Structure formats: structure tokens, C-alpha cells
Amino acid sequence: MNDEIRKYGSSIGDDAVEYVNNLLSEDEKEEMALEVQLMRELAAARKEKKLTQKELGKLCGLPQSAIARIEKGENSPSIATVTKVLTVLGKRLYIGDMI
Numbered sequence: 261m262n263d264e265i266r267k268y269g270s271s272i273g274d275d276a277v278e279y280v281n282n283l284l285s286e287d288e289k290e291e292m293a294l295e296v297q298l299m300r301e302l303a304a305a306r307k308e309k310k311l312t313q314k315e316l317g318k319l320c321g322l323p324q325s326a327i328a329r330i331e332k333g334e335n336s337p338s339i340a341t342v343t344k345v346l347t348v349l350g351k352r353l354y355i356g357d358m359i
Contacts, residue, residue, distance in 0.1 A: 305349040
């Protein structure tokens with residue numbers, strides 16, 4: 261899906277958001293919003309701990325590039341990877357009722 265947005269995004273200019281909204285179902289939009297929220301939370305937690313991507317990667321046993329890709333949303337990490345990163349950051353994954 262990201263490749264499709266990259267492929268067509270430049271040809272639609274300012275209409276990219278509208279294009280993506282028309283391209284995705286409501287479930288896909290919600291999933292994307294959750295992924296973006298997770299990426300932001302991970303990056304914020306890393307910065308709060310004053311860790312570089314390289315330092316966090318070393319503590320997690322991951323290359324810096326993997327941390328960068330997670331924070332940029334260029335891949336969807338497994339739950340095991342997310343849990344590993346969160347543990348190092350002193351955070352946990354919480355699943356609760358949707359509001």
C-alpha cells in the first residue's frame with residue numbers, strides 16, 4: 261500500500277490526502293492511524309530516554325536502520341519486535357476497549 265501511495269502521490273500533489281482517503285476502507289484508515297500512533301509513541305519514548313536510534317537498536321539487538329524504518333512507518337514490525345523495543349524503553353503495550 262505504501263508503494264502505491266508513493267507511486268501516485270507525486271502526480272496528485274495537494275490532493276494526496278483525498279486520494280488516500282478514497283483508496284482506503286474505513287478499517288484500513290483505522291489500522292493506519294493506529295500504526296502512525298504507535299510510531300509516534302515509540303519515537304517519543306526513545307527521545308524521552310535520550311537515546312539515539314543506534315543506541316536503542318543496540319539495546320534491542322536490532323540495527324539502527326530497523327529502528328528508523330519502524331519510526332518512519334516503512335515496515336510493520338512483529339509484535340515480538342514491538343514488545344522488545346517497548347521493554348527497553350520501559351513501556352508496555354496496552355490493549356483496551358475502543359472509545
